[in-house]
Amino acid sequence: MQITPNKRIYFASDQHFGAPTPELSFPREQKFVAWLDEVKKDAEAIFLLGDLFDFWFEYKTVVPKGFVRVLGKLAEIRDSGIPIYFFVGNHDLWMDDYFEKELNIPVYHDNQEYTFNGKTFLIGHGDGKGPGDKGYKRMKKVFTHPFSKWLYRWLHPDIGMKLAQYLSVKNKLISGDEDVKFLGEENEWLILYSKRKLETKHYNYLVFGHRHLPMIVPVGEKAEYVNLGDWISYFTYGVFDGETFELKKFE
Template identity: 45%
Template sequence: MGLCVPFFLMNIDIPILAEGKKVYFASDFHLGAPDFETSLDRERRIIAWLDYVAADAQVLFLVGDLFDFWFEYRHVVPKGYVRFLGKLAELSDRGIEIVVFVGNHDLWLGDYLKEQLGATILHQSQSLIIGGRKFFIAHGDGLNPLDGKFRVIKKVFTNPVCQWLFSWLHPDVGITLANLWSGKSRHSQKGTSCDKHLIAHSERMQGSQYHDFYIYGDSHVDRYHELSNGAVYCNLGDWMDRDSYAEFDGDELKLLYFSL
């Protein structure tokens, strides 16, 4: 029996790609980790990649964990990342559509990127059509059926009352505590175990909800893997160690690596 996986449908299908245009996917930038200097170097590499893909990008999918931690107070957001956010604003102004999936490290993303960048913010996995092919896209957290502990924690963190209580902490206190938790979470989830669970999840979905491509982040393991019935599993890896991303030209999906 196939697994019925809930996902939230929005009108973000891209039935036809414009001539010469491509769709790009990347995830797990973890900006802010593990320290300022390392994060800044990574941010500059990401900006160079964004400049590279801007030449033919129609849509840019950022599939979660852009920041190692993010919280939007009423009048405050975490400092830093100005180069990255400025570059996204530039791409948006040039007509490139930006779609951001919320990950487990930046699950408190609110309307800031939507208001400032015109980005589409998605808090759930998506099934959509791109260039006539069917994609399932998700950050990947919480899809392991045995990971009940994480799902409980996520319900607590996404509870509006809990978010309101956290907002009463001074940002210097709240962000410091959150960064400590975030570092622990990042190290505990990274690895092939998460990757294997996502592959198994995709195979289960194939039984009742066929897709041509399954795209995830979360595991930090870059992988292009053929599933049953000709479908493809693609994990985007990360930008902490791999600088990996995916490119779709309307026909073929490729897992690629960026270098300066």
């Protein structure tokens, strides 16, 4: 993709709408819609890197109640001709084809490679990458298996959604009971993963979410690991203008 002069590519991740309750999530949804209204003015494309929702499950004829303003704004932007790309996170990993059919937004379940103005990008949510976290990796294989989705679909939506919200709020990161701290380059799994990927192929930017900490870390010659932060504590997003990548805060 060649970026049009004076246009930008925008990146955001980890909004977790619906957590810890719909009522407490609503102001964050309003703020995110205001951000979408702002960036659509000069957006060449928008990348959403997962965990847009704190939980998402698509029954054959039912999707989670709520999020109308967010979904409506995404539809408006997409209908205007601006491409939007969605990467599932660990909280919305059961996303299927609703976004593709209703919003014309492609959905990706793993990393994708892109080239913008000659700069190479590796883009994904970031969960289950790098060394360690073997328990989660095993759990993800179980959750993403077609049989698991088929089994969960037998729960009535009212029961399935309530159960999922209860389990999600138990996550201290989302409930606000835990401070996320930088662990150092030698202990940050996504930094280690980025360095390992660079051993076989060069990327200028390796862009992820999941970690909830906004950071740009050099990981090689002309290569940077980027974490987009979140829309719970930081309200940060990434901007690429064709030459450089920046993290900014939406006030």
